[in-house]
Amino acid sequence: MDLQPDEQQRMIVQTVRRFIREEIIPLERELDPDAFELPPEEEARLTKKVREMGLYGLDVPAEFGGPGLDTVTLALVFEELSQHRAGLYAPAYGVFGTVGLAQLYRGTEEQRQKYLYPMLRGEKRGFFALTEPSGGSDPARAIQTRAVRDGDDWVITGSKIFISGADRADFGLVYARTDPAKGRQGITCFIVETNTPGFAIRRIVHTLRSAEYATEITLDGVRVPPENVLGEEGQGLDIANEVLTRNRITYSAASLGVAVAAQRMAVDYAQKRETFGAPLSTRQAIQWMLIDNEIEIRSARWLILQAADKADRSTSARDYRFETAIAKAFATEAAFRVVDRAIQIHGGYGVSKDLPLERWFRELRIRRIGEGPTEVQRLIIARQLFSGGYNGSLV
Amino acid sequence: MLRKPWQPFDPAQLKAIPATLGVYEVGDAEGRILYIGYAGGRSLFGLREEIARHFGPDNPNPVTREQAARFRYEVTLSYLSRWYELLTLYYEANQRLPEGNLATGDLPPKLGRFHLSPITGRWQP
Numbered sequence: 001m002d003l004q005p006d007e008q009q010r011m012i013v014q015t016v017r018r019f020i021r022e023e024i025i026p027l028e029r030e031l032d033p034d035a036f037e038l039p040p041e042e043e044a045r046l047t048k049k050v051r052e053m054g055l056y057g058l059d060v061p062a063e064f065g066g067p068g069l070d071t072v073t074l075a076l077v078f079e080e081l082s083q084h085r086a087g088l089y090a091p092a093y094g095v096f097g098t099v100g101l102a103q104l105y106r107g108t109e110e111q112r113q114k115y116l117y118p119m120l121r122g123e124k125r126g127f128f129a130l131t132e133p134s135g136g137s138d139p140a141r142a143i144q145t146r147a148v149r150d151g152d153d154w155v156i157t158g159s160k161i162f163i164s165g166a167d168r169a170d171f172g173l174v175y176a177r178t179d180p181a182k183g184r185q186g187i188t189c190f191i192v193e194t195n196t197p198g199f200a201i202r203r204i205v206h207t208l209r210s211a212e213y214a215t216e217i218t219l220d221g222v223r224v225p226p227e228n229v230l231g232e233e234g235q236g237l238d239i240a241n242e243v244l245t246r247n248r249i250t251y252s253a254a255s256l257g258v259a260v261a262a263q264r265m266a267v268d269y270a271q272k273r274e275t276f277g278a279p280l281s282t283r284q285a286i287q288w289m290l291i292d293n294e295i296e297i298r299s300a301r302w303l304i305l306q307a308a309d310k311a312d313r314s315t316s317a318r319d320y321r322f323e324t325a326i327a328k329a330f331a332t333e334a335a336f337r338v339v340d341r342a343i344q345i346h347g348g349y350g351v352s353k354d355l356p357l358e359r360w361f362r363e364l365r366i367r368r369i370g371e372g373p374t375e376v377q378r379l380i381i382a383r384q385l386f387s388g389g390y391n392g393s394l395v
Numbered sequence: 396m397l398r399k400p401w402q403p404f405d406p407a408q409l410k411a412i413p414a415t416l417g418v419y420e421v422g423d424a425e426g427r428i429l430y431i432g433y434a435g436g437r438s439l440f441g442l443r444e445e446i447a448r449h450f451g452p453d454n455p456n457p458v459t460r461e462q463a464a465r466f467r468y469e470v471t472l473s474y475l476s477r478w479y480e481l482l483t484l485y486y487e488a489n490q491r492l493p494e495g496n497l498a499t500g501d502l503p504p505k506l507g508r509f510h511l512s513p514i515t516g517r518w519q520p
Contacts, residue, residue, distance in 0.1 A: 032435040032436055032437055032475065033435070033436035033437070034435065034436060034474070034475045035475070036475070037503070037504050037505065038504070039504060040504050043504070167483065167507025167508055168505060168507045168508075201507070201508070203480075204476055204477075204479065204480045204483075206471070206473040206476050206477060206480075207473070210475060210476075213473075213475075213476035213479065215507075353436035
């Protein structure tokens with residue numbers, strides 16, 4: 001058991017840290033505080049630089065041309081990657097080429113050629129559509145979008161909400177109910193091209209989030225060929241959950257990164273800002289806020305790394321869902337509290353757009369809901385606790 | 396498009412325009428949209444400053460300098476996503492972007508797309 005990063009992990013983390021501090025943060029001084037993308041020339045320049053560093057497509061497995069980082073290393077990297085104003089939802093403004101839609105790795109070779117590889121090369125964009133107006137936390141019951149067979153094709157009708165990037169995408173993964181009698185085993189994942197008749201972006205959903213706004217989409221008799229079923233019919237949720245569970249680790253790590261950055265700002269400011277003739281850092285009220293922050297940051301980090309380590313040792317998401325749920329619930333809630341305290345220490349500046357804290361506060365509020373709200377994570381934890389054979393010890 | 400009535404620009408009424416974050420449209424005398432803009436976090440005096448610069452003598456935008464006659468605005472903290480939405484809706488309806496935005500390049504790096512009905516040619520709600 002070794003609780004220290006190895007030499008390669010240190011090198012990657014330091015490289016990413018330097019990149020964020022030297023390339024991204026200086027650019028942000030010129031951008032709108034709510035900006036979520038770079039001017040095209042800067043994006044191209046920095047993407048080229050990241051490719052030269054060998055870190056493009058950070059979360060892409062080696063067999064698909066990525067660096068093939070393990071989950072622990074990815075967690076360490078995402079903690080660094082998010083430490084700038086737009087970092088929560090637009091880490092490094094996407095120049096590291098993190099893609100999501102890892103479900104496509106399980107596609108057929110034809111699907112990979114048509115969708116996955118162009119997406120990894122940055123030529124095509126995709127979206128992920130699971131949540132519906134009827135709910136997102138319990139998709140097995142909430143999904144009302146229907147797909148029915150018509151000859152060899154499937155015809156999809158329904159709507160999806162809070163879908164990021166659909167208005168700019170070439171295709172998306174759409175989950176639809178193919179057999180209402182089978183519950184969670186009656187949901188199938190389809191690859192839907194956005195130029196298919198019947199597919200429409202209904203509206204942008206304006207939220208607290210600055211980066212990559214959400215959309216609502218409608219599918220009105222969208223015809224999908226059989227070769228665009230991803231995985232087996234009825235196994236859509238298994239495909240989704242495998243990836244969603246793993247994503248919650250980097251999601252938590254990015255939340256932690258913002259907490260670390262906020263704490264760094266708060267510690268620095270508390271030593272510089274004087275009230276009633278003494279620095280804030282000498283006031284116990286302030287010290288305790290910073291102490292609480294530090295305890296929560298360190299607790300969150302170990303929970304995330306434990307989940308990441310378990311993921312690296314597991315063959316199925318079921319094996320590390322418990323640890324991931326604990327990490328996600330704690331890290332996102334803790335990061336929100338850390339940023340809240342950092343704002344309190346900064347006073348009026350904390351809520352102004354002069355500093356990134358107000359944006360982090362808004363976007364962290366969403367993190368407590370996104371990728372499965374805290375209450376659903378707690379549900380997962382409770383199920384495991386009562387599943388029999390509870391053993392709370394490490395060994 | 397913004398669902399607000401057009402207003403003529405009157406320098407004496409400048410302070411009636413809120414100095415807050417938001418989005419706005421500048422139109423010509425016939426009510427055609429010339430420019431869609433936003434007052435963001437770097438704006439010193441918010442909508443008031445951003446709208447006024449289209450009607451001032453130092454306006455660098457040749458389109459609004461020549462043709463601006465009226466404006467309308469919406470106060471919103473979601474100014475960037477609303478700006479994208481307004482530009483996308485404008486493009487969907489007109490198959491081009493506002494002349495004033497094109498003249499100065501005040502456009503997002505990438506614009507999304509909604510979907511027009513193939514039958515009516517109008518945006519499908």
